[in-house]
Amino acid sequence: MASIDLKRFHRAFFEESFEGLDIMEAGLLRLDPAQPDAETLNGIFRAAHSIKGGAGTFGFSGITDYTHVLEALLDEMRAGRRALNASDIDLLLRATDALRQLLVAARDEQPVDAALTEAVHAELTGCLHGEKAGAAAAPVAAKADAAEGWRMVFAPHAGLFMSGNDPLRILRELATLGDAKIDAVDAALPAFDALDPEQCCLSWKIDLRGAVSRDAIVDLFAWVEDECDLTIEALAAASVPASSVTPVAALPAAAPSKAATRPGADATSIRVSTSKIDAMIDLVGELVITQAMLQQQASHIDPAVAEALLQGLAQLDRHTRLLQEAVMSTRMLPVDAVFSRFPRVVHDLAGRLGKQVRLQTIGESTELDKSVIEKIADPLTHLVRNSLDHGIESEDARRAAGKDPAGTLTLRAAHQGGHIVIEVADDGAGLDRRRILAKAAERGLSCDASMTDSEVWQLIFAPGFSTAAQVTDVSGRGVGMDVVKRNIESLGGRVEIGSQTGRGTCVTIRLPLTLAIVDGMSVAVGNDVFILPLPAIIESLQPSADQVKRVAGQGQVARVRDEYVPLVALHDWFSLPARPRPVHEAILVIVEAEGHKLALQVDALVGQQQVVIKSLETHYKRVPGVSGATILGDGRVALIADVGEIVRLATRAAAA
Amino acid sequence: MEAASVHATPADTAEFLTFTLGGEEYGVDILKVQEIRGYDTVTRMPGAPDFMKGVINLRGTIVPVIDLRLKFGLGDANYDAFTVMVILNIGKRIVGMVVDSVSDVIELDPEEMRPAPEFGSSIDTRFITGLGTRDDRMLILLDIEKLLGSADIGLINAVVAQAA
Numbered sequence: 033m034a035s036i037d038l039k040r041f042h043r044a045f046f047e048e049s050f051e052g053l054d055i056m057e058a059g060l061l062r063l064d065p066a067q068p069d070a071e072t073l074n075g076i077f078r079a080a081h082s083i084k085g086g087a088g089t090f091g092f093s094g095i096t097d098y099t100h101v102l103e104a105l106l107d108e109m110r111a112g113r114r115a116l117n118a119s120d121i122d123l124l125l126r127a128t129d130a131l132r133q134l135l136v137a138a139r140d141e142q143p144v145d146a147a148l149t150e151a152v153h154a155e156l157t158g159c160l161h162g163e164k165a166g167a168a169a170a171p172v173a174a175k176a177d178a179a180e181g182w183r184m185v186f187a188p189h190a191g192l193f194m195s196g197n198d199p200l201r202i203l204r205e206l207a208t209l210g211d212a213k214i215d216a217v218d219a220a221l222p223a224f225d226a227l228d229p230e231q232c233c234l235s236w237k238i239d240l241r242g243a244v245s246r247d248a249i250v251d252l253f254a255w256v257e258d259e260c261d262l263t264i265e266a267l268a269a270a271s272v273p274a275s276s277v278t279p280v281a282a283l284p285a286a287a288p289s290k291a292a293t294r295p296g297a298d299a300t301s302i303r304v305s306t307s308k309i310d311a312m313i314d315l316v317g318e319l320v321i322t323q324a325m326l327q328q329q330a331s332h333i334d335p336a337v338a339e340a341l342l343q344g345l346a347q348l349d350r351h352t353r354l355l356q357e358a359v360m361s362t363r364m365l366p367v368d369a370v371f372s373r374f375p376r377v378v379h380d381l382a383g384r385l386g387k388q389v390r391l392q393t394i395g396e397s398t399e400l401d402k403s404v405i406e407k408i409a410d411p412l413t414h415l416v417r418n419s420l421d422h423g424i425e426s427e428d429a430r431r432a433a434g435k436d437p438a439g440t441l442t443l444r445a446a447h448q449g450g451h452i453v454i455e456v457a458d459d460g461a462g463l464d465r466r467r468i469l470a471k472a473a474e475r476g477l478s479c480d481a482s483m484t485d486s487e488v489w490q491l492i493f494a495p496g497f498s499t500a501a502q503v504t505d506v507s508g509r510g511v512g513m514d515v516v517k518r519n520i521e522s523l524g525g526r527v528e529i530g531s532q533t534g535r536g537t538c539v540t541i542r543l544p545l546t547l548a549i550v551d552g553m554s555v556a557v558g559n560d561v562f563i564l565p566l567p568a569i570i571e572s573l574q575p576s577a578d579q580v581k582r583v584a585g586q587g588q589v590a591r592v593r594d595e596y597v598p599l600v601a602l603h604d605w606f607s608l609p610a611r612p613r614p615v616h617e618a619i620l621v622i623v624e625a626e627g628h629k630l631a632l633q634v635d636a637l638v639g640q641q642q643v644v645i646k647s648l649e650t651h652y653k654r655v656p657g658v659s660g661a662t663i664l665g666d667g668r669v670a671l672i673a674d675v676g677e678i679v680r681l682a683t684r685a686a687a688a
Numbered sequence: 689m690e691a692a693s694v695h696a697t698p699a700d701t702a703e704f705l706t707f708t709l710g711g712e713e714y715g716v717d718i719l720k721v722q723e724i725r726g727y728d729t730v731t732r733m734p735g736a737p738d739f740m741k742g743v744i745n746l747r748g749t750i751v752p753v754i755d756l757r758l759k760f761g762l763g764d765a766n767y768d769a770f771t772v773m774v775i776l777n778i779g780k781r782i783v784g785m786v787v788d789s790v791s792d793v794i795e796l797d798p799e800e801m802r803p804a805p806e807f808g809s810s811i812d813t814r815f816i817t818g819l820g821t822r823d824d825r826m827l828i829l830l831d832i833e834k835l836l837g838s839a840d841i842g843l844i845n846a847v848v849a850q851a852a
Binding site for chain 1: 729731732733735736742743744745749751752781782783
């Protein structure tokens with residue numbers, strides 16, 4: 033065993049390098065060109081430097097050379113020999129993307145996309161040599177522009193429609209650029225009965241003639257770039273020998289999004305299938321229960337006789353609890369894992385749209401089941417794009433309206449009443465009620481002027497709905513909000529829209545906790561134990577007999593400090609056979625959901641604990657008023673009350 | 689040989705787990721049985737019919753439990769140290785089934801399985817695939833998918849739909 037398996041070290045190198053790239057990207061986005069923060073610049077430089085060093089050690093000479101130029105440029109900036117401007121930062125960002133591609137290629141042992149990296153390399157070199165900036169890059173562009181036209185092969189991935197993109201619109205838009213000859217390739221089309229209308233099985237060959245710049249084409253495909261295979265080739269390329277630099281170059285812009293999905297995955301070091309983790313969580317749960325049983329048995333033993341045994345049991349207790357906590361935390365990720373991609377999305381998109389946008393994220397550390405995180409990324413991206421494109425106005429419009437010229441986009445995550453709530457809020461123009469109604473009528477949707485605002489907002493979830501006056505390459509293609517809604521609903525969540533004209537729009541996604549851990553109050557009702565999510569509880573109190581009144585036909589109300597709160601006995605709600613105690617011997621738990629308060633009558637408060645939510649639906653079915661179940665310390669199952677639903681149903685019943 | 693045509697399962701022998709319900713012997717396809725457990729504390733489900741005893745914690749999974757004696761209206765539904773739960777794994781669903789006792793596993797040849805006779809409308813044979821005979825014993829073979837997929841239980845709609 034003389035030879036050392038270098039592959040092992042490669043793995044660590046790639047992991048570190050991708051982390052370094054993340055640092056560089058985050059630093060670049062934070063960097064203010066006017067007043068570059070020395071520490072941030074140093075951080076970026078250090079990251080580049082260690083990638084270069086590592087690449088040199090392992091003999092990835094392509095990466096070393098490339099990083100060297102990048103590093104040299106950064107060094108000049110760091111030393112203050114070079115003034116920074118916004119286009120430099122863009123260039124550096126593109127350079128990071130290219131570097132990421134190089135690393136990915138090296139890791140997967142795939143051929144490197146030379147044209148792309150060379151172009152950026154040339155630009156970097158140009159930039160480094162000062163006045164020649166752009167000169168090196170220019171020939172590439174010039175050659176490109178000299179072409180008579182372009183030949184494209186556009187092969188969307190099957191899931192293209194899911195992200196709300198419509199190839200037809202792109203093709204139409206493309207045809208406006210020049211004389212386009214479009215051939216559809218239907219080789220991948222399945223037989224009609226096997227056809228899934230939500231999958232895109234077609235691809236297109238497009239010959240576009242005319243003086244069109246490559247950038248114009250690239251822009252058109254910008255929003256599908258990570259969901260398609262696209263090649264752009266200059267027509268008659270063969271006749272222009274110099275253009276051999278650019279043949280079959282992958283779209284440069286394709287790099288960021290493709291790469292952006294990687295870092296989160298790689299930074300976690302190992303990939304374990306979630307089913308393994310679930311099995312582990314279940315087993316640890318069993319271990320805790322077994323341990324509790326042992327403890328109970330041991331309580332009969334005389335401590336004088338078996339001191340060592342009891343000590344061992346106490347240690348076992350501590351360790352199992354720590355183990356349980358550790359295992360639980362493996363399944364949960366902070367929502368930051370998905371939020372962290374948005375600074376880049378917003379940066380790029382705002383630049384493209386010529387708007388100034390500030391992104392604010394709140395509650396990034398809110399923990400959320402990994403599988404949920406994976407599934408909300410696309411809908412959230414869609415909402416963010418929508419907000420930027422339609423919500424936030426142009427700088428001039430904002431000034432005219434007396435607003436801060438820079439718009440604010442807020443992403444907020446929080447646990448709320450047993451749900452995870454994620455808000456995408458902008459301070460833009462808000463939804464246009466009149467236009468939505470007009471459009472809905474035009475599309476033959478059932479609507480009328482007397483609908484409440486929230487009913488009107490719901491209309492935009494209709495398939496194909498778009499009020500955008502003009503279809504842009506960002507959004508407004510009408511395939512969108514319905515997909516967002518469907519995605520969220522498939523997770524068992526809800527989407528709500530709040531909007532005020534001139535003040536902005538706020539889209540709220542409410543997701544149930546599948547495996548999320550919730551702080552709960554266990555309450556006893558007869559012989560049963562229920563869990564009430566702690567966040568929903570305002571207070572609990574022991575009422576005196578005269579605090580509870582029966583209102584004719586409307587059930588009971590409790591007076592809580594000069595406020596009358598409708599009262600629901602959990603016995604009745606869950607139709608338990610228990611003998612309800614007289615109310616002055618019971619406990620009232622005041623809960624609040626969706627702005628309504630409700631007093632829940634229970635027999636006793638048992639205690640407060642963190643519980644793991646287990647799905648009832650896996651093997652049973654949904655039960656009204658129950659959001660899930662959990663396993664108590666003694667191995668029994670306790671139901672978790674869905675306070676939101678109970679409040680909703682109870683107040684509706686009271687109103688009826 | 690007519691039994692083979694009635695039975696969805698194969699022409700060759702099949703194994704059945706036999707159990708008793710109110711004095712009668714029943715059989716269920718052994719491949720559907722995951723394990724056998726004693727009866728322990730069950731958490732009631734609000735609004736569920738009485739044969740739906742509730743849910744249990746099966747090593748961290750919440751599994752519903754049905755008392756077949758209540759479902760079929762057979763005998764007394766006593767719960768004592770001998771009451772047994774058969775845990776079934778059907779498709780992706782896991783369901784517990786309370787029975788009086790579990791007897792053994794027997795192998796039946798196709799010719800030992802007969803189609804269920806027509807009882808007219810007085811007796812519901814929807815959930816019976818057939819009757820098995822071995823020596824003097826008569827075994828009622830349950831169609832457990834159909835039973836759990838029936839409207840009032842409604843646990844495995846998806847599975848039944850797939851099979852159909």
